[in-house]
Amino acid sequence: MNIHCPRCATPYEIGPDALLDVDGIVRCMRCGLVFDAVSGEPGDPAQRNRALRLDAHMEQRPQPAAPTDLPFDLPEDLPPLQATDDAGLDINDSLYTQRSRSKPWYTLIAIVLIALLGMQLAWQQRVVLLQHFPALEPLCRYLECRPSLVHKPDAFKVMQRDIRPATTDHDALTFSAVVRNTAQGPQRLPDIQLSLLDNNGSVLIRRRLMPSEYTYPPPPRDHLVAPGEVFTIELDFQDPGSIATGFAIDFL
Template sequence: MYTQCPECLTVYKVEAELLVPACGCLRCSHCGSIFNALGTLAAQLPPEPFTRLADHALDRDPPVADVAVFRPRPPAAEPEQPVTMEPGDAVAGPDGDASAVGEDFSTLTFTPKFARTKRARSWRTAAWVSVCLLLVLGLGAQLAWAKRDSLITDPTVGPLLASGCNVLGCRLPLVAAPTQLRLLARDVEQHPSVPDGLLITASVHNDAGFAQPYPVVTIVLSDANGQRLAMRRFQPEDYMGDVGSRLRGLPAGATTAMVFEVQDPGQHAVAFAFSFE
C-alpha cells in the first residue's frame, strides 16, 4: 500500500503493521510533519506523471463489514438454579396477588419435555433395532437351511455344526454322498434256511466326514459272459432292521456290515456287483 505526506508530497510504501501503533498516523522522514496516512492510502500508484494521491474523506460513517471469515461460538448459557420454596411461602398468582399460602409443592415432580421425547425416541429405536435383528436372523436361518447340504459337507463348517448339535441335543439332516461309500469286503454263500436262496454280506465304510443315510444298494448277478441274470435294488429298510440306526445314518468314518437275501439264479451265476445310490 502507498500513502503521501500532505506537506512535502513524498510518497511512501507502507505495510498495515506500520499503521497500527498510532491509529494510522505517521511521521514524514523528509519534512518531519505528522499526518494521517489513511487520508491518501492507496493499493496501487496512479500512472505517472502524478503529483498527489487521491484524498479519502475521514469523517463519514463507518462502513459495514459483511464478509465474515470467522465467528466464535456464543458461550453456553448457565443452567438456571432451582428456586427453593419453604412450606408456607406465598406463590404469586396471575394478577400479582399472593395465593396458595401454606401449600407445599416439594412433592411435585416435573418432567421436562425433552426428557419425555428422548425416552419415547429411545424406546422406538430399541424396538426398531430388535425388529431388524429378528429379520436378519430369520433371513440367515432361511439361507442356512437352503444351503444346509453344502454347509454340512463343508470340511470346516460341518464339524462345527456337528459339535453345536451335540451340545444342544439336536440332529443334523443326513446328506447322501454315495460316491464316498467304499466296499471293503463281500461274500456270497448258500442261505442256511432257504433252499434256493443266497446270503450276500458286504462290509461298507463311510469315507465322508459327515453322517449320511444308508444307501439304496443295487446287486447284479451275471454269468461268465457278463450277461445279467438277476438284479435287485435294496432299500435301507430291507437290510437294516433297526429303525434307530436308520434314522441316525451311517456315521462319519464308520464301517457297517450289510446282509442281503436273494434268490439263487442257478449255477450260471458266477459274478455279482454292488452299486450305491
C-alpha cells in the first residue's frame, strides 16, 4: 500500500498486514507526525507509542526518469563512430584566447613609422631647431643640416607697416613694418631701401639700410630667416614735413 505523510509528503510503501497490527496508525520518520495511513488524517499524539514507526526501508525512492525520445528517427544502418587521428584541442586552446603572433610586428612597424615621421618633421624644421638648440650644430659635420641659402628679395612680403611720430624726438618719424619670408628656403636678412614720396610720386628722401641698422638688437652676421618666419623693421628718420605724402620700401 502506498501512503504519503500529510505534513512533509514523504511517500512510503507498507504491507497491509503491518497496518492491521497497528490499526493503520503510523509515524513519519522524517517529521515525526502520527497519522492514519488509511484516511491520511493526522492522528492523536497519544497514539505515538503504539504507532508503527516508518523507516527508510518503507520510504519510496524516486524512480529515474525515463530517457527522452529523440525528436527525430535514427537510421538503423547508421555506421559506428570511428576514431580520428586529429589531435583534440587542449584546455589552453579551448578556454583561452591565443595571442596573435603578428601583434608585436604591428607594434614595431607603428614605432618605426612614428620615428620616421618625427625625423621628417625635424629635418624640415632643422633651421629652427639649430637656432634654438645650438648643441645640435656638431651633427652638421656629418649631415647637410644647413639648407641651401636662397636670395629672393621679392619673397620678403610686408604684412603690416606704419609711420608715426617718434616718441623721443618731435621732429622725427618712426617707420615700422612686419615682414615675412615667403621663400621655400632660408634667407639672410636683406638690405632695405626706404623712399619718401611727394604727391607726384617723386622721391624726396631715399635711404639704404643694412640689417644692423633697422633691427634692435643687431642680429648675428650669419642669422638666417627661415621659411615663413616673421621679423620686424623699425627705424627713425627726420620728418620732411607735409610735402611727403607716401613712402615705398624695397628689399635688396
